Amino acid sequence: MTGELSPIDKAKFVAAKRAAEFVEDGMRVGLGTGSTAAWLVRCLGEKVREEGLKFRGVPTSTRTAELAREVGIEVITLEEARWLDLTIDGADEFDGELSLIKGGGGALLQEKIVATASDQMVVIADAAKEVGTLGAFPLPVEVIPFGWTASQALIEEALVSMDVMGRQITLRMDGDAAYRTDEGNFILDLHLTRIGNPRQLALILNQIPGVVENGLFIDICDQVVIGYGDGRVEVRDINAGTTSEEQIALAENDNLFRDI
Structure with a gap:
């Protein structure tokens, strides 16, 4: 089924699949909004069903909450979580300092509240979202x-x-x-x-x-996972100053695609 995905969707999928590996048992995790974040929620739902991963998710929009419940993720409010171990979300643009523009999906307020109530924020994006200077995206x-x-x-x-x-x-x-x-x-x-x-x-x-609130996320993102259409992912850590690259397998019979 992955052969039917466009290169952009493949890039979003591999970024989301790699970022899902950051989530561990017992974590409280902010779940972003948007097309790339939706891939993440599906990947995490598969890990819940297939691997028995146990964590609680705090969605940043009603549509993310609906999708999370649909795929079997336990959903709680930020008030119940109080503080989060990790937030994973997409971005409309990011630059070399991991400053972001977010809000294309209309959830920037909840996204910023959740991201800043987390020990760490990881952004997942396809390579086209990287820019030299922010601003091309409204x-x-x-x-x-x-x-x-x-x-x-x-x-x-x-x-x-x-x-x-x-x-x-x-x-x-x-x-x-x-x-x-x-x-x-x-x-x-x-x-x-x-x-x-x-x-x-x-x-x-x-x-x-x-x-x-505005959609500029400054000094909030810690890592970015960049996906490419050929299955490669690049992980940049702004705090450690490191960059790594790996290949993500695209399984043709992946259960993740059965409802897509």
Whole structure:
């Protein structure tokens, strides 16, 4: 069945499969949101069913929670876990310092809360997500619905003095209505093209009234697992300063693909 996957999906799968090896019995694990994170949840579900892995997962969205329960993972809340051993999540972009843009799936607030309540964060991504400078992917900013146009105007004003190439802002839509996060908020997507100083921008954005959180994850990610379409994975550890590469077997009869 893996032969039917596109190279991008193969890359996401091998990254997720390798990252699933970080999860050990008894852990409390944050489970990310998005297409790559969904592969992780499926891989972990297979380890629960086939290997008897026992851990508890804290999902970062309602759809991740639904998938986790579906594949047999015990789901708990962050309040029940209190603190996590590990969070594994995807990213829309990452750079050489493992700074991230996240929120393309609309779950950036829960994702950031869960990631920062963890001893370690591991990002899983296909190789196309690596960039020299963040910003090609629109930066999501979650805002409360009340006065969102005023918040947008304040963001536009703040961007004038920021080191960015573009300043277009669009309200994320879901059909004919504004997209709503799990918390009922809106998302403004900032089309910046290039972000020269992500740390400064993240701090400025979160000072604007109405802004709940932004999609810049700075000094949060510890390791990144990069998948390639030929089955290779590269693991980079920002703290240890190490990089390793290995080949992940793509089993044609893998049970993981029976419902895909």
